Amino acid sequence: MESVIRAAVVYVVLLVLFRIAGKRSLAEVTSFDLVLLLIISEATQQAMIDNDNSMTNALLLVATLIGMNILLSVATKRWKSFDKLVEDVPLVILKDGAPIRERMRKERVDENDIMEAARATEGLERLDQIKYAILERTGHITIVPK
Amino acid sequence: MAQPKRFKDGAVDRPVTAREASNLQVNEDMRFQERDWLGQRVGWFALALLLLAACLGLLGSGPLSQAERSDGRGFTIEYDRFVRHGAQTSLVLRAASHAVRGEQARVTVTRQFLATNDLQRSIPEPGAARGRSEEVELAYDTQPGEGLQVRWIVEPDELGRHATTFRLNDGPPVEIAQFTYP
Structure with a gap:
């Protein structure tokens, strides 16, 4: 029972922490973010395993984590408001070449981030070639060219 | 929806209207x-x-976790108020020379403490240990005219708040309270 509780608590705490961190927290995995991810996994691993190195424990932990994920996906499909709470909502951050700065400030993205996405996905050269830039729930910026 | 914000350089944010958002089929929800x-x-x-x-x-x-309690007669206990489940912590029991009479110092601790904590090591080791119904008595050898200092390495086993009573020889009880986090 303890392993199930441990894994469930770690799952929920990580969900809340990453939600607090915002859309962009780990969307673009830089080399340092990768290191950060590894450290986080190492730290949580200790809390979940707690001296019990048995196969049963490992299987239970994996089963709990995957079970929580299934549960969450079912719940987010059923309840729209829960979906928003857990998965966030997309946000238009640029319209007709004009950045909506207040929104960008609150999401901590800048014009360079938008241009980076525009170059990478659409091969655009300037902001005014963009009709809409949308900060998606995953933290990625998608571009609708003019 | 919030008012469009004006910036120092005179630029104004043009918010996305509901119609534009629906044309885009973006599931935006500004509220x-x-x-x-x-x-x-x-x-x-x-x-x-x-x-x-x-x-x-x-x-x-x-x-804020470090604490010290004394029985007023030269017996003190240093401990952490907040400890964590499965993480080692230490208690230091100190007795002044005048508090130790004879060649043995008997430290009595409530049995509950040993049930909720794993006493992993005592430095120095006690010469003898004796269990009673509610207490455990540990006897440490001392040199005449010298005090006693014992360090216990313990690992908390049970969550929540636990109170423990210590006594040196037949002195007054010293109560400490510790809170164990998961």
């Missing part, structure tokens, strides 16, 4: 988004408070 931003800021604040509390020792060892 939720505003609350979400607020929630995130509250979350940051809570996170900062949590880390501050941890640094101060409210979640484990630290300045």
